[in-house]
Amino acid sequence: MTVATLYVVATPIGNLSDLSPRALEVLRTVAAICAEDTRRTGQLLAHFGIQQPLVALHEHNEEALAQRIVARLQAGESMAVVSDAGTPLVSDPGFRLVRAARAAGIKVSPVPGACALIAALSVAGLPSDRFTFEGFLPAKASARRERLQALAAEVRTMVFYESSHRIDESLADMVQAFGAERPAVLARELTKLFETVLDGDLAGLLAKVQADENQRKGEFVVMVQGAADDEQAQLAYGRRVYARLSEHLPPSTAAKLAAELTGAPRKALYGA
Numbered sequence: 551m552t553v554a555t556l557y558v559v560a561t562p563i564g565n566l567s568d569l570s571p572r573a574l575e576v577l578r579t580v581a582a583i584c585a586e587d588t589r590r591t592g593q594l595l596a597h598f599g600i601q602q603p604l605v606a607l608h609e610h611n612e613e614a615l616a617q618r619i620v621a622r623l624q625a626g627e628s629m630a631v632v633s634d635a636g637t638p639l640v641s642d643p644g645f646r647l648v649r650a651a652r653a654a655g656i657k658v659s660p661v662p663g664a665c666a667l668i669a670a671l672s673v674a675g676l677p678s679d680r681f682t683f684e685g686f687l688p689a690k691a692s693a694r695r696e697r698l699q700a701l702a703a704e705v706r707t708m709v710f711y712e713s714s715h716r717i718d719e720s721l722a723d724m725v726q727a728f729g730a731e732r733p734a735v736l737a738r739e740l741t742k743l744f745e746t747v748l749d750g751d752l753a754g755l756l757a758k759v760q761a762d763e764n765q766r767k768g769e770f771v772v773m774v775q776g777a778a779d780d781e782q783a784q785l786a787y788g789r790r791v792y793a794r795l796s797e798h799l800p801p802s803t804a805a806k807l808a809a810e811l812t813g814a815p816r817k818a819l820y821g822a
């Protein structure tokens with residue numbers, strides 16, 4: 551039996567020249583290409599004169615379709631999976647298909663290329679030896695704030711994806727959760743005509759985005775430096791918990807509870 555491969559192929563996040571020669575070769579030779587949006591991928595392929603058949607594979611049909619694709623792979627047909635832009639599986643479909651293929655013992659091979667997360671981190675100038683990718687924040691304000699609050703003591707650089715609809719709200723919530731002075735970088739429209747990389751502190755970035763409508767357009771990666779060190783993170787978190795509790799409780803009770811909940815020293819919180 552022919553040995554088939556499932557290729558996970560990265561596509562450009564803006565500049566079409568970022569599609570690698572190897573990606574082109576693979577896309578030209580596979581039996582079919584699984585694509586999140588066949589119309590969009592069709593346009594990309596047409597640009598490069600590629601006419602391979604497309605199979606729609608998105609969030610809603612991936613689970614059901616995965617076994618059918620695995621059957622084709624088992625029958626000896628190599629396939630590729632792409633998403634609308636960048637690397638599949640990174641805030642994009644593909645995970646269920648890859649899992650099913652691996653479970654069936656099929657070779658899954660990456661064809662690496664553009665990824666907004668890595669592209670943004672590579673130009674941010676924030677500590678990047680260790681970082682945490684948080685993807686998209688929840689759309690609902692309360693869930694978003696809760697998620698950010700849970701990250702208040704994170705010491706690694708945090709990377710978020712964001713769309714134009716919510717960039718200002720998310721930055722405002724980050725100011726609340728991490729503090730106005732936390733260093734951050736906003737990467738917008740990378741590899742495209744209006745590529746912009748803004749740096750500063752969170753309050754400064756929010757002010758720039760609020761002041762200029764153009765800075766709210768396009769696709770964004772928001773990167774926030776982690777809390778300075780464990781102790782400082784704990785203290786900062788303790789102070790925020792204290793501030794919220796003291797809206798409803800006497801200061802001494804709020805400080806006692808905040809210290810218990812966060813591990814921050816009570817004396818450093820009281821009157822903070």
Ligand code: SAM
Binds near residue numbers: 636771
């Ligand atoms: N799989 C993709 C990747 O490898 O980066 C990400 C797909 S996710 C659905 C789309 C999000 O990625 C956008 O909302 C934005 O946060 C980020 N993104 C994609 N392209 C970008 C670009 N050119 N500049 C900045 N951010 C981008």
